[in-house]
Amino acid sequence: MTVSINPDKTRQAFIKKVESISRQNLKACYQCGKCSAGCPMAAHMDILPNQVIRYAQLGMMNELLDSQSIWNCVSCMTCNSRCPKSVRIAEVFEALRQVLLRRREDHLFTQKLSQKTLGELPPIALIGSFRKLTS
Amino acid sequence: MSAPIKLAYYPGCTMKNHARNFEDATWSAMASLGVEMEELKRWNCCGTVYSLAVDDIMRRLAPIRNLIRAKQGGASEFATACAMCYNTIKRANNHVKEYPETLSRMNEFMDQEPDYHGDVSVTHLLEFLRDKVGFEAMGEKVKKPLKGLKVACYYGCLLMRPRSVAFDDPENPKVMENLVQTLGAEPVDFAHKMECCAAYKTVDRPDIVADQTYKILTSAKGQGADVVMVSCPLCAFNLDQRQELALERHPELRHLPVVYFTQLMALALESGETALDSKRHHIDPRPVLAAKELV
Numbered sequence: 001m002t003v004s005i006n007p008d009k010t011r012q013a014f015i016k017k018v019e020s021i022s023r024q025n026l027k028a029c030y031q032c033g034k035c036s037a038g039c040p041m042a043a044h045m046d047i048l049p050n051q052v053i054r055y056a057q058l059g060m061m062n063e064l065l066d067s068q069s070i071w072n073c074v075s076c077m078t079c080n081s082r083c084p085k086s087v088r089i090a091e092v093f094e095a096l097r098q099v100l101l102r103r104r105e106d107h108l109f110t111q112k113l114s115q116k117t118l119g120e121l122p123p124i125a126l127i128g129s130f131r132k133l134t135s
Numbered sequence: 136m137s138a139p140i141k142l143a144y145y146p147g148c149t150m151k152n153h154a155r156n157f158e159d160a161t162w163s164a165m166a167s168l169g170v171e172m173e174e175l176k177r178w179n180c181c182g183t184v185y186s187l188a189v190d191d192i193m194r195r196l197a198p199i200r201n202l203i204r205a206k207q208g209g210a211s212e213f214a215t216a217c218a219m220c221y222n223t224i225k226r227a228n229n230h231v232k233e234y235p236e237t238l239s240r241m242n243e244f245m246d247q248e249p250d251y252h253g254d255v256s257v258t259h260l261l262e263f264l265r266d267k268v269g270f271e272a273m274g275e276k277v278k279k280p281l282k283g284l285k286v287a288c289y290y291g292c293l294l295m296r297p298r299s300v301a302f303d304d305p306e307n308p309k310v311m312e313n314l315v316q317t318l319g320a321e322p323v324d325f326a327h328k329m330e331c332c333a334a335y336k337t338v339d340r341p342d343i344v345a346d347q348t349y350k351i352l353t354s355a356k357g358q359g360a361d362v363v364m365v366s367c368p369l370c371a372f373n374l375d376q377r378q379e380l381a382l383e384r385h386p387e388l389r390h391l392p393v394v395y396f397t398q399l400m401a402l403a404l405e406s407g408e409t410a411l412d413s414k415r416h417h418i419d420p421r422p423v424l425a426a427k428e429l430v
Contacts, residue, residue: 023189040331044343072343075187076292076331081305094187108339120376121338122153124219124369127183128335131194 011059021095029053035079045069101135108133143210144172147220154368157395160410164400181220198227202255216260218367222293262302270317278405280319287355292331318403327354332373345380392420
């Protein structure tokens with residue numbers, strides 16, 4: 001894959017937005033891969049955590065916002081705890097979700113959950129998922 | 136007898152619902168230890184998950200409001216038994232201490248509440264038991280040592296991560312193992328004790344949770360565990376109730392009962408067996424405990 005680095009305005013605006021919501025310096029990452037190595041959700045990610053950071057550095061908005069990875073991250077903080085550069089990877093994932101959620105593009109649709117499911121699930125699961133996956 | 140220790144207590148929503156057994160066991164075990172708990176008045180939901188978006192002030196209001204309630208009740212500290220409540224409230228508290236401008240905006244917004252100044256602290260019940268009650272003192276109150284019971288201590292993600300909330304080593308904590316030893320049981324070391332159960336994905340992707348449950352339980356069982364001990368009602372739901380789906384996806388799964396740490400405390404302290412209400416468990420812990428002559 002050829003990646004061209006240019007000061008394209010859309011890309012810069014996206015990078016700035018992600019950095020601002022997450023309050024992270026994306027360029028601090030030097031791609032050691034430790035985040036992906038320890039991620040319990042890596043098997044369910046189409047773009048691995050270290051790759052997410054790289055894509056974000058390059059402002060690859062569409063690839064990131066279309067990925068399953070951002071929704072399958074559960075903010076367990078294993079990556080953050082282990083990053084040798086103190087990059088808060090989970091905050092970057094949250095910022096990516098927020099970019100979509102702030103456009104009212106939800107990932108969870110409560111009307112699709114059956115009454116039985118709603119009755120079985122504890123409030124801790126329901127509220128947690130609403131807060132993470134809906135606007 | 137020593138003077139009672141007082142403790143302001145924040146329950147959280149799931150303790151009043153699906154994890155009622157956790158709450159009941161907590162009250163009875165703490166009473167046996169001579170700890171006088173008082174529930175915070177007018178507490179509200181902690182927010183469940185901590186928002187990682189720095190500008191998301193709205194989602195920090197719920198946890199901060201609980202800190203204000205503690206202050207109103209005259210407490211400068213409160214404890215919660217739920218790992219998720221602990222994590223969310225503690226991180227919101229840390230955040231407003233780090234960003235005073237955010238705190239002043241929140242205080243302005245909550246104009247009918249007294250201002251919060253970051254002066255209430257939150258502890259997890261395990262931390263309180265280790266540091267304020269003391270495992271040695273607890274050991275003296277154990278009436279029925281849980282002899283021969285092998286316990287896999289499962290921390291999950293929120294008790295020790297991120298580092299700013301950890302009250303023990305974030306990669307290899309020992310507080311639960313030390314508690315288990317105090318109760319006369321035997322902790323087993325297993326590789327998945329810090330691995331996330333996939334948490335709230337249980338709502339939209341129960342398959343992912345079932346696979347995590349399979350991995351975590353197989354790891355614990357491989358080390359000879361009789362039960363898995365947790366401090367989080369969401370971990371409990373995922374590791375216990377999701378065994379049904381895990382079995383469908385992995386027919387070789389061997390079931391393991393899941394218990395809360397205060398349930399084992401209540402058992403060893405002989406605080407009352409109502410704490411082991413089997414209706415609230417998918418895999419009933421009684422048979423394995425009966426086999427060890429503990430119930």
